[in-house]
Amino acid sequence: MSLQKILQSRNLLFLGLSMIVIGVLLMFPTGFENALQFKDAVKCKVEILEVDDSSIIDTGLIRTGQQVCKVRFLNGRFKNQYSEGWNMLGGSLSLDKVFHKGDYAQAVVHCDDSEIISVNLIDYYRLDGELFLALAFAVFLFVFARGIGIRSVLSFIITILVMWKIVVPLFLNxxxxxxxxxxxxxxxxxxxxxxxxxxxxxxxxxxxxxxxxxxxxxxxxxxxxxxxxxxxxxxxxxxxxxxxxxxxxxxxxxxxxxxxxxxxxxxxxxxxxxxxxxxxxxxxxxxxxxxxxxxxxxxxxxxxxxxxxxxxxxxxxxxxxxxxxxxxxxxxxxxxxxxxxxxxxxxxxxxxxxxxxxxxxxxxxxxxxxxxxxxxxxxxx
The missing domain is CATH 1.20.1640.10 (Multidrug efflux transporter AcrB transmembrane domain)
Structure with a gap:
């Protein structure tokens, strides 16, 4: 068997083993799946169409009160529907956010069957950007390092899953x-x-x-x-x-x-x-x-x-x-x-x-x- 075929078979073996490990870790329960509050609430992405800042109170650098926004749902069971969303400000620069027209936000919708009861605007929607960064990183590694780059991405994923699925739950337990x-x-x-x-x-x-x-x-x-x-x-x-x-x-x-x-x-x-x-x-x-x-x-x-x-x-x-x-x-x-x-x-x-x-x-x-x-x-x- 030539050296090239040996290396190719080893790479396939590493790839297969890594995918099996990743699959097992993804299915591995943490034991805290039921700790989520408001399980019936719907999480979705919304677009901010209008904002009403009249209820916001400015005290120096601190902003308190509430911001009322007209939003359009971009995914989930209420996709393309419109509603009012509430953004509560608690006076914390690190936790508060103030939305503007055209922003995208992560929302939690409390509903009764098909009727919307309330919409809480949790934070800016960043998942698209994070996914783009992750894919760009993976592509760069593949282009630069080829097979080793793929294995590097797999090891990166395995490390994240081990920390989240094993280490953190064991600490909490x-x-x-x-x-x-x-x-x-x-x-x-x-x-x-x-x-x-x-x-x-x-x-x-x-x-x-x-x-x-x-x-x-x-x-x-x-x-x-x-x-x-x-x-x-x-x-x-x-x-x-x-x-x-x-x-x-x-x-x-x-x-x-x-x-x-x-x-x-x-x-x-x-x-x-x-x-x-x-x-x-x-x-x-x-x-x-x-x-x-x-x-x-x-x-x-x-x-x-x-x-x-x-x-x-x-x-x-x-x-x-x-x-x-x-x-x-x-x-x-x-x-x-x-x-x-x-x-x-x-x-x-x-x-x-x-x-x-x-x-x-x-x-x-x-x-x-x-x-x-x-x-x-x-x-x-």
């Missing part, structure tokens, strides 16, 4: 967040690397390197969270869970698990870079010794680590930019800023993830140098 985080991260890491490499030595070396860094980041996050007295309520929207019937949740352990999950992406990137580099060196120089292969991997690791740690810092700093601006505008001293619980939580996020990278780099280089040297066979390694 009170399972140990740290254990769930480690196992889920291991499953996602293995799946993604399997789609990239197939089942071979490169998968093994990259997976072992990734999990060593992820496990170290988890251990460090547990130690630092306890030492710094950080409560899991620093996570956005976490307190709302406690007041929604989930008062037994251990938010602090969920915060620790979130650090592990958040760092796994960068750790995986670094391990793949190092493993692929060592594999390419060995492919072009089959007689290279293990020592030299490890040194080549370490050289790549040192260069990659410098940017990857900065990537984590920039990612977490970008999330907190408004808070940092507030501190500066108020003239808050640096020692107060660094001692703030939210800032301390982000420092733990950044440092734990960076330590994970620091552990991943040399271990992946060492494992790759040991496993990939010798008689190199492209279809096996």
């Amino acid at each position: 009170g399972y140990n967040p740290i254990l769930v985080g480690i196992i889920a991260t291991a499953i996602m890491t293995f799946t993604i690397l399997f789609l990239v490499y197939g089942f071979n030595k490169k998968l093994l070396s990259s997976f072992c390197g990734s999990m060593s860094g992820i496990f170290f980041a988890m251990v460090l996050s547990v130690i630092c969270t306890k030492a710094f007295h950080i409560h899991g309520a620093v996570m956005a929207n976490s307190e709302a869970l406690l007041y929604s019937g989930f008062q037994d949740l251990n938010l602090t352990q969920i915060f620790m698990a979130s650090i592990c999950i958040g760092a796994s992406g960068s750790v995986m990137d670094l391990s793949v870079d190092i493993t692929s580099s060592v594999a390419e060196v060995v492919r072009n120089c089959p007689d290279i010794t293990k020592r030299k292969a490890i040194k080549s991997g370490l050289a790549v690791a040192r260069a990659a680590m410098g940017t990857m740690t900065t990537t984590l810092l920039l990612a977490y700093s970008g999330i907190c930019i408004a808070m940092l601006m507030t501190f500066m505008a108020q003239g808050t001293p640096i020692y107060n800023i660094l001692n703030n619980n939210i800032v301390s939580a982000e420092i733990i996020n950044t440092i734990a993830g960076s330590f994970g990278l620091a552990v991943t780099a040399p271990l992946t280089a060492f494992i790759s140098g040991i496993l990939l040297t010798g008689q190199f066979n492209f279809t096996k390694a």
